[in-house]
Amino acid sequence: MNESATGSGAHLRQINRTDRLKAWSRHHRQLFRSTLITLLNQPGALLITWLVIGIALSLPILLSLALREISEADTRQVIQPAMSVYLSVPSESETAQALLKRLRASSAVGEVRLITEQAALAEFSSLAGFGDVLNAFSENPLPGIIEVVPRERDGAGIKLLAQQIAGQDGVDQVSFDAAWLERLSAILGILERVLYALGVLFSGAVILIIGNTLRLTIENQRGEIEITKLFGGSDSFVQRPFIYRGFWLGFGGALLAFFIIQSSLLYLSGPVERLAQSYRSNFALEALNFGESIGLFALGALLGILGSWVSVWRYLKQIQPK
Amino acid sequence: MLVFDHVSKRYPNGYDALSDVSFTVEAGAFVFLTGPSGAGKSTLLKMINGVERSSRGQVHVAGQNISRLPARKIPGLRQGIGVVFQNHQLLFDRRVYDNVALPLFIAGMKPAEIGRRVRAALSKVGLTGREGDWPETLSGGEQQRVGIARAVVHRPPILLADEPTGNLDPDLSREIMSLFLQFSQLGVTVLIATHDLELVESMPARRLQLQDGRIRAE
Numbered sequence: 001m002n003e004s005a006t007g008s009g010a011h012l013r014q015i016n017r018t019d020r021l022k023a024w025s026r027h028h029r030q031l032f033r034s035t036l037i038t039l040l041n042q043p044g045a046l047l048i049t050w051l052v053i054g055i056a057l058s059l060p061i062l063l064s065l066a067l068r069e070i071s072e073a074d075t076r077q078v079i080q081p082a083m084s085v086y087l088s089v090p091s092e093s094e095t096a097q098a099l100l101k102r103l104r105a106s107s108a109v110g111e112v113r114l115i116t117e118q119a120a121l122a123e124f125s126s127l128a129g130f131g132d133v134l135n136a137f138s139e140n141p142l143p144g145i146i147e148v149v150p151r152e153r154d155g156a157g158i159k160l161l162a163q164q165i166a167g168q169d170g171v172d173q174v175s176f177d178a179a180w181l182e183r184l185s186a187i188l189g190i191l192e193r194v195l196y197a198l199g200v201l202f203s204g205a206v207i208l209i210i211g212n213t214l215r216l217t218i219e220n221q222r223g224e225i226e227i228t229k230l231f232g233g234s235d236s237f238v239q240r241p242f243i244y245r246g247f248w249l250g251f252g253g254a255l256l257a258f259f260i261i262q263s264s265l266l267y268l269s270g271p272v273e274r275l276a277q278s279y280r281s282n283f284a285l286e287a288l289n290f291g292e293s294i295g296l297f298a299l300g301a302l303l304g305i306l307g308s309w310v311s312v313w314r315y316l317k318q319i320q321p322k
Numbered sequence: 323m324l325v326f327d328h329v330s331k332r333y334p335n336g337y338d339a340l341s342d343v344s345f346t347v348e349a350g351a352f353v354f355l356t357g358p359s360g361a362g363k364s365t366l367l368k369m370i371n372g373v374e375r376s377s378r379g380q381v382h383v384a385g386q387n388i389s390r391l392p393a394r395k396i397p398g399l400r401q402g403i404g405v406v407f408q409n410h411q412l413l414f415d416r417r418v419y420d421n422v423a424l425p426l427f428i429a430g431m432k433p434a435e436i437g438r439r440v441r442a443a444l445s446k447v448g449l450t451g452r453e454g455d456w457p458e459t460l461s462g463g464e465q466q467r468v469g470i471a472r473a474v475v476h477r478p479p480i481l482l483a484d485e486p487t488g489n490l491d492p493d494l495s496r497e498i499m500s501l502f503l504q505f506s507q508l509g510v511t512v513l514i515a516t517h518d519l520e521l522v523e524s525m526p527a528r529r530l531q532l533q534d535g536r537i538r539a540e
Contacts (some may be wrong), residue, residue: 023430224413230371231425231472232401234394321373 027240035244046252049213053253056206057300058260061288062200065265067191069285082111082149083162083176091116091144095170102168103148108161111149117142143172156182206303210249211311214242218312222319232320233311242312243305250304254297261296262287323349323480323511324370329379331365331535339365341535347513352506354522355515357532359395363515367482367531370513372396384479396409401429404473404510408485410465412457418444418468419453420528425476435494443466443475447501455526463494470498481505495521503527505515 004241039046085103089095091114103112115123120142134141148165150158158176166174218225225238265285272285288296324347331340345381347353347518355363368374369381380389388399404425412421419440421523426436444450456466466486473481483502487495499514499521506512516522522529531539 020430026432027430223411227413228424228428229397230400230405231428232371232397232399232403233428234397237397237428293488 008293023115027237027314031241035241036248039245039248049209049249050252050256052209053206053249053300054256054260056202056209057254057257057296058264060195060202061257061296062261062264063198064195065261065285065288067188067195070188082147083158083163085146085148085172085174086172087144087146087170088172089170091281093170096144096146097268099168099170102148103146103165108151108157109148110151111147113147115145115147117144120145156246203303204298206250206253206300207307208248210304210307214245214250214308215315217245218242218315225316225319226321229319235317237310239308239316242316243308246304246306246308246312247301248304250300250302250307251297252300253301253304257300258288258296323347323351324513325380325382326366326369326494327380327382329369329376329381331362331369331374334378340369340376340537343532343535343537344379345530347511349510349511350506352503352512352527353514354525354527354529355513355532356517356519356522356529357538358507358517361532362535363517363532364484365535367484367513367515370480370482371400380467401425401476402478402480403505404444404476404478406466406469406473406481406483406486408488410469411429412465412468412472414457417453417459418449418455418457418460421457421468422453422471422475424472425478429476439475440471443471446474447471462489463497466494466498467501470501474510477510479509479511481510481512483512483516485516486514487516487518492521496524499525 044071085099087096087099100112100114103109117140121134121140124130148161150161152158152161159182162174162176165171228238265287269285325463326343326345329343331398332338341432343362343366347524355366357363365374367438369376370383370388372391376389376413380387382388383399386399386401413424422443423436423438426439430441440448449471451466451469452464457468460468465470466489470486473483474539481502486502487498490498495518501513502514503525529540530537
């Protein structure tokens with residue numbers, strides 16, 4: 001018996017580390033191509049899987065694009081949260097002029113515009129039907145108004161500014177639509193959370209779809225897997241083709257998601273612009289830029305690999321030659 | 323090359339497939355494993371390539387105690403063992419070439435080297451030029467020879483065959499057996515499980531006779 005002479009024995013032969021690394025990278029290169037070719041051999045099934053993944057990826061992304069545009073758009077322009085400061089003193093008075101100066105100097109204030117009593121009267125009487133009402137007064141009943149556009153967009157911040165201004169000399173009262181703004185930012189906050197939840201759910205769905213598709217493939221290839229293991233294919237060797245399949249499924253799905261997103265935006269852009277114009281806003285849905293598109297493809301590929309990994313590994317381990 | 327040291331195998335359902343089996347096979351030997359079906363021949367072969375584990379006793383393959391081999395080392399063990407099956411277990415959605423190339427592909431060989439080796443193995447079993455055929459277009463004997471080519475293409479030190487002639491007529495069986503004999507003359511340790519006693523007796527080889535999971539005679 002020459003067991004000691006053969007050293008580590010039934011090992012095929014001593015392969016050095018460099019050769020093993022070369023073989024490993026060769027296997028990866030081969031699989032990168034061959035798994036795609038195998039998938040493309042069943043174009044119908046592949047297209048359906050890609051579409052399902054594409055739709056699942058595009059929904060949360062479309063929503064997040066819309067949300068981003070809403071929160072980034074110039075909300076002041078959209079909803080005009082300018083506050084009206086009604087003066088208790090004549091607008092030519094020193095108190096009013098001092099107030100005007102302070103407001104212009106304040107960092108919390110964007111624009112300031114004085115509407116004098118005469119200007120207010122002129123504007124008011126130009127509105128049909130009010131001319132007669134004003135004639136009933138012997139003198140101008142309207143106060144001077146300072147219109148203030150706050151820099152702050154946040155509802156609570158604007159409210160604070162309004163309270164500050166209301167406490168100043170010469171101010172009768174301050175009016176603005178605070179509730180609207182507060183509600184909007186609250187709604188945006190909720191939408192953002194809903195979106196995160198949706199993103200997680202849809203990503204999970206993509207992982208499950210890919211895992212399930214691959215499980216079916218494995219079931220069809222059970223015989224091949226058993227033979228491969230019987231001839232010394234390791235678990236990771238057997239798993240590798242499925243990782244690449246997962247990659248292609250996710251990547252192709254992301255590619256379809258890209259087209260779904262861009263064409264949806266194109267389809268929506270006309271009506272959205274008209275709506276925005278009615279608010280005198282330049283709000284517009286912007287398409288995915290280059291970086292975001294790359295991010296989308298990477299996300300798809302990553303979910304594919306993840307889906308393959310989590311669902312296939314245990315399953316492949318269970319398949320053993322008999 | 324192979325040492326069984328008081329090996330027993332009891333399946334989870336309580337069935338004793340092997341009881342206290344001990345024997346030694348030298349490197350390059352040619353050994354028949356005989357006995358009626360259910361005697362434990364297949365189980366014994368499966369313990370050599372780590373498909374089954376012994377319940378008691380030790381199995382040594384090429385100096386390695388495989389009863390204690392961790393799972394991650396099983397692939398390495400199997401890469402050094404060629405296997406031939408009764409139903410040859412070819413992949414029918416792959417051409418002859420890809421079937422034979424499988425062990426080389428697993429070993430990570432270069433494509434050019436794989437081509438050379440596959441053609442050499444096919445010519446050795448008398449199937450030169452058939453690498454592009456689909457297995458289902460081959461006769462039973464040819465399919466079995468493809469299975470043998472696949473089992474020896476990576477030049478394993480050990481060759482296991484489980485009823486390799488089970489479905490073949492006597493002439494073909496003799497042909498296949500003489501192929502195995504040639505491999506053992508090249509230094510390969512060959513272990514063949516069969517119940518074809520007529521064939522066994524016609525060949526100059528050692529016999530291990532199994533019955534009810536025990537070795538009855540040598």
